[in-house]
Amino acid sequence: MDLEKSIAALNNPIRRRILEWLKDRSNFPPALPEHADLEGVCVAYIQEKAQLSQSTISNYMGLLKHAGFVVAERHGQWTFYRRDEEKIQAFLAAFRDEIAKS
Amino acid sequence: MDLEKSIAALNNPIRRRILEWLKDRSNFPPALPEHADLEGVCVAYIQEKAQLSQSTISNYMGLLKHAGFVVAERHGQWTFYRRDEEKIQAFLAAFRDEIAKS
């Protein structure tokens, strides 16, 4: 758990927005039938919603992944990203411990 | 409550360290007798502990103040900074609401 890297990853409104969107799969277009069993969302869907270039979104998802907030699962040509709720909770607890008093 | 500005203020390890130090007045040298009734800590003490230039620390304290994490109280030539625990709690709650699920 690298607080420094985690906070930096969240120090950007679009990356935070992406994390929010990923709370609910229905914020994105429906998955293809062959991907119906996957929780995650592919980069193209995230890009379309965020309205930034493909390379920027790929970079953003890499930052969120290295910070531990999302996990990536490759299926064929697609990479599906979803939140890692445990890591997110762990970060929030560590962050609160550093910032809040007692 | 400007989440954007608040997170940016915390996206720096020394500013977070200063906030931590301010949890406990005894992290700094004792106050002058005429300031014994004040909770806050003067800029010079913070600067000495952080080992950065006076202008940098003044700038940092300004950022923390504008983010709402500290309040400044002027007494003569000194400015005493102390944590604003309510604002800090409010920020942490808003931050958690944005980041954590449900």
Place this chain on the structure above:
DNA sequence: TCCATATATCGAGATATCTCGATTTTACAT
């Protein structure tokens, strides 16, 4: 008034982040 001390503000160079288009890699289909 003149000086010393504490803090704030200004201006700038160094470094980091943002964001893009172009290219590369990976995987699948023909």
Place this chain on the structure above:
DNA sequence: ATGTAAAATCGAGATATCTCGATATATGGA
């Protein structure tokens, strides 16, 4: 093999942050 589609990586220009020294402002004392 060749082509296509998705995602990752590269290189770079624009912008922001970091941090400093110099200067300005405010206060109190001689």
